[in-house]
Amino acid sequence: MLSKNLKSKFVLALGACIIGTSVAAADYPTRDIRLIVPWPAGGGADAISRKISNIAEQELPKSIYVENIAGAVTATGLIQMTSSRPDGHTVGVLTYDSVITLPRGEMVPGYSLDNMAPIARITSEADAIVVSKHSGINTFEELVEKAKANPGTVRIGVAPKGSGPYLSVSQLEKLLDVDFNVITYAGSSSAEAEALLSGELDAAISSLGDFSGIISSGDAKGVVELTSVQNKTYADVPTISSKGFDLQTGSFIILAAPKDTPEEALTTLEAAFKTAYDTAEFQDWLQQVGVTADWLGSDEVKTWIEELQNKTFTLMDELDL
Template identity: 85%
Template sequence: MFFDSLKSRFVLALGACVITASAAAAEFPTRDIRLIVPWPAGGGADAISRKISNIAEQELPKSIYVENIAGAVTATGLIQMTSARPDGQTVGVLTYDSVITLPRGQMVPGYSLDNMALIARITSEADAIVVSKHTGIETFEELIERAKENPGEVRLGVAPKGSGPYLSAMQLEKLLDVDFNVITYAGSSSAEAEALLSGELDAAISSLGDFSGIIESGDAKGVIELSSVQNKTYTDVPTIKSKGHDLQTGSFIILAAPANTPDDAVATLESSFKAAYDTEEFQTWLAQVGVTADWLGSDGVEAWIDELQAKTFSLMDELEL
């Protein structure tokens, strides 16, 4: 009798746990979701993250709020994300540096993609060269001609060593036999945009979307996109493939949660952001800023990252970076 009573209590307790866990999953999220953007406010990654989260929260019972935590080439914010409770209430934004620069250099103790549950890739953006109106340069050919005539004098702004734009600059110098004065800027592309406006830089490398504001104002002009596919928004900016060169680099936006986040929570986040991604509002907005919509769900992101790392690390070995 004692054992029968004990067994009954155990079954009831187990059932209660299952019901409680199911209820918790069904109620997710239980509070506003924190979306950590590891770059300062004002850059392309920040703008995209804010736009899609504003739409995605319409699919959820709670809001999504963005918190900018910059530093250590995205590691500061993302380590805070991976250190959060793995309940789906904290999400982080990964860019090129999060996937390539940091793992390659192993520069920040405690940072690892293994500490993350990947949710989805939202966009991909080719790098491009944008010139300041102060230079009077109108075309890619004029930029290269000036660089050849003035070795080491054309000031080209890029993200820190090891970043995608930095790699692009190194490849361009080798490919075209030119010598730029390469100047690195920590933080988001907004710093480079300000330097282009002030005349501190002659040119800079990042996506056209990152520089959309100063391009639209006429303070800067895109002269080449490092891609083989013509940008549907900036149709006046030629691809480097059209100039007879094969060079493709760029960045992307990936969403991730802490490792061990429940599958149900990851699925809810993925479906909410996919619904936002599919809206006409988000697609139209991306086109307006010149960013390519490029969704890849949780079932394919990890394999894509593995392939990208293998290709990029091999290139870095060739350039001895």
């Protein structure tokens, strides 16, 4: 048994630990916060993450810096995030592939959403079909007509099998009763943008925001957005529901921290990003780049992820993907 002296020292040490933890939580953050973006610099996810973090850090005593760690369809960067100390000083960015493609394929050992604590959903972006000026296609109807007249010849670029755009084109082929020449491109949509510029592709599927540069220059044109909600920035691009079809696909930006991150840190992060999200600066910027502001807090986003997975995995089973 412990002597009274040892017991006293033990109680004092335990009390010091508890007080130390409370002080640490109260002082959070104690150093700069690393925001891991699991895609290369220059893409849509990178731009959104940098913009909102630049505003959010104004609510904190420390800075937020972005680190791009690409690879393995976002798994490389996000595994680094979940392997970091769960103290609120490392945050990661999740996109469609992080929530759907990786869990569905179970392709990367050690990757699991169970190792993450979702903070919030920031944006959502509908997929869209964008055509190259070299294609001679100017409308959604012309795209469908050309695909029906020449099965397997209309070249459409998408991300690899298992991705959101790949699922979109599979659904479109079934919905429209057409056969496209589907060409996959690994990495961000920048490769597809270059292929549209060169005429290597007739069309590509990703968000309008991802192709904003070549749309603005006139080298490409959005012909339909795969949603029922009209994009205010691209008001000239019709929704697929306005064409009589029901199809809604796209990506999103979710912020998450490692599992077991203290609740105080998660609450502080969520509050800082929500304040940044609500600013006119961020909202106006999103509209300029054609991205939809679509906030869900930590409690709501957990349920939303589960529902999205159930719905999408069922659809993939039906399409044998």
